Amino acid sequence: MEKLIEIKNLSVRFEEVVALKHVNLTIYRGEKIGIVGPNGAGKSTLLMAIKGLIDFEGEILYYGISPEEIGIVFQNPDVQLFMPTVFDDVAFGPLNQGLKREKVLSRVKKALSSTGLIGYEKRSPHHLSEGEKKKVSIATVFAMGPELYLLDEPLIGLDPASRLEIMKIICDMPKSVLIATHEIDLLPNLVDKVVVLNSGIVVADGGVDEILQDTDLLIKNKLYFEPGCREKKS
Amino acid sequence: MKHHFIDHYSSINSPIHSINVSVKLITSFILILSIVLLFSLETEKLLLCLVFLTLLIAISHIPAKYFLRNIIILLPFILLAGISILFQQGGEKIFSFGPLEIYRESFDRFITLIVRSIFSVSILQLLITTTPYSEILKALEKFRVPSLIVSLLGFIYRYSFIIYDEFMRAKIAASSRGRLNLKVWSYIVSSTLLRSLERSRKIYLSMKARGFEGRIRTLNYTRYSQIDVAATLVTMIFMVLLWKS
Structure with missing residues (x-):
């Protein structure tokens, strides 16, 4: 497989807090990877470092792509969406890429159609439901035609129907995808490989089945819970 | 969270809403300029402005209550801005209370300023209420702001x-x-x-x-229709009537 990104000895520090510690990871072209870990594991930080949004120590080598060709969808859609209309928000990236008007229009149309948002063009993003906002967030990145998608908790806080819609969109993504999540149950439907991150350190990585069947590893990294108090009583 | 108090009436349908934003901006500017330059405290002019504004509000389908409420909110600021004129000395004294004295000429000037301001603010409010904010920004960009x-x-x-x-x-x-x-x-x-x-x-x-480097880029659409010609004509007629009355 062709290498897309190679992360060597990556460390990120926010003042006295170490968010990532000596992370090594290789992403191959066309690969779909799940980054799992408990809250505060460093998942979002890793995505932002790959996109080049934060300062880091170590090395990130890009093979045949540049950070501009990486699209990141933030966890909170209210952070991702800032333009007055859905159309303007989706067109924001392509316009910044310097594309011609016709190209921008076709990219926006394709992105909206891929995410089932045709007819939403004139709506205000901040008036949409959470599921719709999430879809618009993905469309904003989709329109830029990235080589690698970085999705930060794309399924969090959504109702089952919206989850299914977003999952379908992710499954249809033709390019490499990195999904940061702590919702491991849904991963077998989305990714081929899983990287377990805890306290900024890569604890394990491997095939999705191999990792998800390792109950000890999941419990140790707060990704699997013992039966709750109700079950214990019965 | 829902924010229906902002942009609430900008997406409804009315002849005013369907005027092209650029035309709406220019005609609003001309209307305000006409009021500032040509309005004086005469019955004909006052009636003309009142009738014109009432008609505009009526065809815009904006509830009069909502419109008036917003004007009332702005009224203290308008009064505050004009208060210094009220106490300028000179001419016939019409009121005095201790050191405070009000003269006829200053009073007339004050009332004219307040009425002018209310009419101008109303035009501006009509523009903002009947136009999505994003469209106003695009029009401003088009005018090389x-x-x-x-x-x-x-x-x-x-x-x-x-x-x-x-x-x-x-x-x-x-x-x-x-x-x-x-x-x-x-x-x-x-x-x-x-x-x-x-x-x-x-x-x-x-x-x-997403590639932001300090400038927000948007795509502009410019479509003109008969209503834009009508809006321009009505504005011109109002200006002439205000001038001649």
Whole structure:
């Protein structure tokens, strides 16, 4: 497989807090990877470092792509969406890429159609439901035609129907995808490989089945819970 | 959070709503200029402006109550701006209370200024209420208003939602745990500011991630129709009538 990104000895520090510690990871072209870990594991930080949004120590080598060709969808859609209309928000990236008007229009149309948002063009993003906002967030990145998608908790806080819609969109993504999540149950439907991150350190990585069947590893990294108090009583 | 108090009437259908934004901006500017330059405190002119404004509000389908409420909110600011004129000396004295003296000429000037301001603000309010904010920004960009100013206006609009959201979240969280006293209000305000700051930082990162380099680019559409010609004609007729009356 062709290498897309190679992360060597990556460390990120926010003042006295170490968010990532000596992370090594290789992403191959066309690969779909799940980054799992408990809250505060460093998942979002890793995505932002790959996109080049934060300062880091170590090395990130890009093979045949540049950070501009990486699209990141933030966890909170209210952070991702800032333009007055859905159309303007989706067109924001392509316009910044310097594309011609016709190209921008076709990219926006394709992105909206891929995410089932045709007819939403004139709506205000901040008036949409959470599921719709999430879809618009993905469309904003989709329109830029990235080589690698970085999705930060794309399924969090959504109702089952919206989850299914977003999952379908992710499954249809033709390019490499990195999904940061702590919702491991849904991963077998989305990714081929899983990287377990805890306290900024890569604890394990491997095939999705191999990792998800390792109950000890999941419990140790707060990704699997013992039966709750109700079950214990019965 | 829902923010229906902003842009609430901008997407309804009315002849005023369907006027091209650029035409609406220019005609609004001409109307305000006409009022500022040609209006004086005469019955004909006052009636003409009143009838014209009432007609505009009626065909815009904006509830008169909503319109008037917004004008009343702005009224203290208008009065405050004109108050210094009221106490200028000279001419026939019509009122005195201790050191305060009001003269006929100053009083007339004050009333003219207030009426002019109310009419101008009403035109401006009609423009803002009947036009989506994003369209106004695009029109400003088209008129070569510096992109920094247009971007700033856009951010003020966007961030007003963020600040409102954060404020409401903090308020709901606080009120769910007890009564709101002055100390709690101060916490709500400070946490709103801190959270808004954090969110604006994240929004900036998100913009940077999509290639933002200091200038917000949007696609403009320019479509003119017969209603735009009609709006321009009506504006011209009003201007001539105000001048001749």
